[in-house]
Amino acid sequence: MTGTPASPPAEPVRVVVVDDHRMFRTGVKAELEEVAGDRIDIIGEAPDVDTAIAVIRRDLPDVVLLDVHLPGGNGRGGVDVLAGCVAVDSRRGRPVRFLALSVSDAAEDVIAVIRAGARGYVTKTITGTDLANAVCRVADGDAVFSPRLAGFVLDAFGAAAGEIAEVDEELDRLSQREREVMRLIARGYQYKEVAKELFISIKTVETHVSSVLRKLQLSSRHELTAWAMGRKLV
Structure with missing residues (x-):
């Protein structure tokens, strides 16, 4: 008797971490590798706008974890990264998706990166497990926000x-x-x-x-x- 063939394991979400603090990037990578197992593969990192755009265009990740305030570019931080990668697709043939990960919970920061094309915004108080889940959800096309930040987006866009x-x-x-x-x-x-x-x-x-x-x-x-x-x- 022949059993039903097992489904192939899902490919890990390919992630690039963009933040100007090397120790923070190292911590995020270590945390995700610990809690996410084989669901997430950290394939690159960058400390500034120009390096981020180059790495994203070269490595074609599924999701970019993006700090809002970054040196370089035209002085707009994460918004400049989003603008520089507007036409980039991941290796799976779908748009590279961006999840803002920032210490800032200011409404103007949230609204700016969402208008520029980010799929979500979470603050750096998030747990490693919740961050891993957020990355996977964004990779699947969901929009993800830290609880109180979603209201900023709804108010700014004037929409239900x-x-x-x-x-x-x-x-x-x-x-x-x-x-x-x-x-x-x-x-x-x-x-x-x-x-x-x-x-x-x-x-x-x-x-x-x-x-x-x-x-x-x-x-x-x-x-x-x-x-x-x-x-x-x-």
């Missing part, structure tokens, strides 16, 4: 939880490249400027814009700009 879910559902219709094109168009870039910025042809830009408009059921780039601005995506 159902409305946020609706926005996410609409964004999920777009590929990562389409999202990148959408953001540039919404910022007022011309097609040739988008092409130059993304190193693609003007024809490819036109194709992406047409696809975005179709998926979002919009009729013009002006409607697209209003749609993006209304959701704080630009």
Whole structure:
């Protein structure tokens, strides 16, 4: 009698830790390795904006644990890292997802990184077990917040939880490249400027814009700009 073949073990979540304090990075790695077992694989780390962008683009992790306040870049810390990695996919072909991990629980910090594209925000008071669970949830596409921080996001975006879910559902219709094109168009870039910025042809830009408009059921780039601005995506 032949038994049912066992399912292959799930691949570990590939994680990059970004923080300007080496001892903190070391502590996070040690804690996650202890509590997460084979669920998480720490594949890289970085101490500043520019190194973080380079490491993320090179190693293509599933999740980036991102400090909010970092040296380098344009002086915006974690927001600069998010901006520099907007078109990067993980090795599994899905967007690299970001979980902010910060000592700060200030509303302006939370709102800034969420608007820039982070999937969640937890403070450094979190336990190792809860952090491991948060990393795995973010890798699966969930949004994760420390308890009192979720209210900042709801207040800032002026939406109920159902409305946020609706926005996410609409964004999920777009590929990562389409999202990148959408953001540039919404910022007022011309097609040739988008092409130059993304190193693609003007024809490819036109194709992406047409696809975005179709998926979002919009009729013009002006409607697209209003749609993006209304959701704080630009």
